[in-house]
Amino acid sequence: MMSQEQNDLITRVGPGTPCGKLMRAYWQPAALVDELEGxxxxxxxxxxxxxxxxxxxxxxxYGLIDRDCPHRGADLAFGRLENGGLRCAFHGWLFDVDGNCIDTPAEPAGSPLCKNIKQRAFPVVAKGGILWAYLGAGEPPAFPEIDCFIAPDTHVFAFKGLMECNWLQALEVGIDPAHASFLHRFFEDEDTSQAYGKQFRGASAGSDLPMTKVLREYDRPIINVEHTEYGLRLIALREIDDERTHVRVTNQLFPHGFVIPMSTEMTITQWHVPVDDTHCYWYAIFTSYAAPVDKLKMRDQRLELYELPDYKSRKNKTNDYGFDPHEQATATYTGMGLDINVHDQWAVESMGAIQDRTREHLGQSDKAIIQYRRLLRQEIEKAASGARPLLALDEAAARAIQGPATMDGIGPSRGWETYWMEVDVKRRRGAPWAAPVPSEIAAKVPHLTAAE
Incomplete structure (x- = not known):
C-alpha cells in the first residue's frame, strides 16, 4: 500500500512534475503516420x-508546435497549410516546422515583428508507422535497435486506441501475467488456423494447444522477473504435466512500453502514452517474422471496435463495454465479447481516472508490478538529478539494445530456461529480414548461433 504522495509521484506527468520530467527524456508517440496522410x-x-x-x-x-497562436491565442489546429508552413486562420501569421514566424501579413510592409516571434517547436520523426515527438530539453535520445524499429515497413503495422484513465494503470495490465487466465478466459476454443491478427487465439509454439485452453486450465502461473538493460523481462510458467510446461516470455520496455508475443510469427510492441493525467493512448507496432503483414486486414479488424478520428472504442463505459450477463454465464469470463482490448479497457478504466493505490493490496503474483514501480521511482529520481535515465540512449548504446526476445510455447519442464531462447532464435533465423539475435541470448544458446 502506498501514500497519496507516492501515487501522485508516479502518475502525474504534466509540465514541472517529476514523472513529467522523466517522460520528456524520451521520444513519445504523437500520432500514427496514417493520421497525416489525408x-x-x-x-x-x-x-x-x-x-x-x-x-x-x-x-x-513534419512539425509539432504549440497549439495557441502567439499573436492572440487562436487555435492553430484550424490553420491552413500554405507557403512553407501553417498559417493561422485569424490574422494569417505563418509558422514553419521549426516554429519560426515567417510571415505577419497584417503588419506594415517591412515590419520587424516577425523576426522576434518564435513558437515552441519540437522534433518529429516517423518510425514504425508512428510519428514520434521529443518534448524534452537538449538533444533527443537515439532509438534502440529493437525489432519493431529495424523490420522493413512491409513487416510492421501500427495502430492505437484511447483509454480514459491514467497511463500507469494501463501499462500495469500489460505487465501482469496472471490476469490473462481470468480477464481473457474463453469457455470455448476457436480454430487456431483462423487466428491471424487476434491475440491469444492461436496455438502455443511447439504444440497444437490453443493459448485460450492453456490460460483457462492453468491459472496459477509461477512468475519470474529479471532486470534487463531495457527494463524488465517477465517469464510466466504454467506446468502442464511433469514433462511439459507452458512458457510465456514478455518484456517491460522502459518507461511505458512492453513487448509481448502475439502468435508464433508476430510480436506486439506497445506503449501507453499519457495524453494527460486522466487519459492515455496505447500505440502498438505489430512485427512479423514471417510473411509481410496484411495491413488492410489488421486495420479492418481493429476498426470494427475503434472509431475514427479519435480511435475511441465503440464499447466503453457509456454502454457498459457491451456487457451481456448471458454471455458471461455461457461464453466469456467477462461477458464483454471476444476482443481482449475491451476487457483490458474495462479493467483499467473501472479503477477510476487515476487508480487510488492507497487502497490496493498486492500479492506475490504482482511481483512484476512491484518491481516496475520501484524502477519507475528510481528513474524519476535519476531524471530529477539531471542524470540520464534508463533507455534514454546515445547512438552507441542504442545499437546494443536489440530484440527483445519473446515467446509463448509448450516446452520441457526440465530445460525450459534455454527452450524459449531456442524458439526465439529459430524464428529470427527464419525471418526474411535481418532480425538480430540479442547478444545475451546468443551467449546462452551457442549451438544455434555459432555460425555467426
Missing part, C-alpha cells in the same frame, strides 16, 4: 498534459 495533414495533439498542433508541410516535413 488531404489536410493537420492534427491537434494533446501529449503529457500539453496542447500542440502536428502538421506536415508541402515538402513532407
Amino acid at each position: 488531404e489536410r495533414p493537420i492534427k491537434p495533439v494533446r501529449l503529457l498534459g500539453e496542447d500542440f498542433v502536428l502538421f506536415k508541410d508541402e515538402t513532407g516535413r
